[in-house]
Amino acid sequence: MEVDTNDEYFTSYENLEIHEIMLTDTARNEAYRKAITTNSSLFNGKVVLDVGSGTGILSIFAAQAGASQVFAVEASNLAKLSQEIIKENNFENVIKVFNCRIEDFQLPESVDKVDIIISEWMGFYLLHEGMLDSVLLARDRFLKPGGLLFPDRAILYCSPCNLPTHFDNWDNVSGVKMSKYAECLRKQKSSKPEIINIDKDCLIADDIVIAFLDLSDISTTELNRIDFNEVIIARKSGKFQGLCIWFDVLFPCGDDNEEEVILSTHPQAQSTHWKQTIIPLPSNIETFEPLDPIAFKLIVQRNPENSRHYHLLLEILDAMSDDVQHPLPCECHMTKCILTKAHLANMTDSNGFENA
Known part of the structure; x- marks a missing residue:
């Protein structure tokens, strides 16, 4: 059965x-x-x-x-x-x-x-368990026009990170090198995201928004797949050893209440049972320095066999490749991005936008 x-x-x-x-x-x-x-x-x-x-x-x-x-x-x-x-x-x-x-x-x-x-309704990496579908169904069937949802917005974030517990801490285990064991362990872990708390200092780039969900009008179809393809700029030196994913949810605020409440699962926020979702890489990509570009593609896709689960697919891209599009303007140290940024700044100055 x-x-x-x-x-x-x-x-x-x-x-x-x-x-x-x-x-x-x-x-x-x-x-x-x-x-x-x-x-x-x-x-x-x-x-x-x-x-x-x-x-x-x-x-x-x-x-x-x-x-x-x-x-x-x-x-x-x-x-x-x-x-x-x-x-x-x-x-x-x-x-x-x-x-x-x-x-x-x-x-x-x-x-x-x-x-x-x-x-x-939130699950790990926000969407795990698929309970948001039920909330949206309730919204469509039972909520008055102009009615409120608590929470009413959600933001999914990510950042490249280093993971010393997966890589560096295995160089010496009671005087024994375990780097080969760690390599096999990472390969095993890279096939399934981990739910752990990581230190905020492990993040090597700024918070990047993967998706913004407005619960007042988003549909369940839009939750079937989220594609994220971006070039992120390193803000500090660090090894790219994994991708950290977390979320915030935001609540409506009445006219008599000036403070918006945000429930955050950011590594620097108060710890929650959601922790952070980590996709460890099988091996180090490389050590990055400030202003180095980091390129990757992330797909969050609903499992067709179990709508409550999702597949997280991470692909590392070559940020130096001509096929990878950098944001405009881009703050990385690549010559083409420095020249493009200077050109855009000159156009702004010549059109007097700064004084508008």
Whole structure:
């Protein structure tokens, strides 16, 4: 009998240890709490839908912010426990739990649409688990025109990095060289991304945006494949040993709240359970110096056999090749880029744009 990957996915969330990891993620919890409760003007008296509500913590935040009704939709059997947690916090008259998939959910007849959708849908490298599809389905079926999503934007970033734990630390293991072992280990690891925390000093270039997702209008089709092909400029000396990928999500901000809440998984931000996603290279490409160009192509593609998983395909390119297009202007040290940048600057000066 063929296994339903959706059933397998939802059953996995009945494991309380998974929720223990999320509930002890202070950065995650506080970002959602702050985004919701400090924007009480957006929630007061509103109808809220919590997609994939889990233990119900986001639903409780919404109730604390003054929501009049919260519909907490949870497909796993954790829904039963969340009812007890909601009652424990005295919000059973505000929050109603529905033990079903969002695809099978129907709003009560007394409610036409909801004002706000909240969800913690992010997976590793943002898209793993494919839960954003469910949020977008809920948006299209249940959200009022002009309604809000928490979060409502997401940004996927990357940067070339060095990985001393994969390369340099194997030169001496209790007085024994293990470079050949490390080489075989990297080949094994390069076939599957790693989820680890890396030090911000390991990044050798600025943050580069792979994709910006506006949840108010993005479609699930657009999530099937993201292509990124770029020349990045090294900002410091370092060995190109892997690619680091992380994300930020951003929340709406009411008129009475000047501070926008951002939940970041950047290496320099407070650590989260998402950590960073690393694609280690099988071997060093080379050591880069400041203003050296680094070229690569990254494809983030949905697995056709399991829509909740993605393939990450990384190809290293020759930045010196005429076939590789540099950005305009480009800050690298290549002669053609220096001349192009000077030419563009002269055109700006001659047209008086600086004084416009």
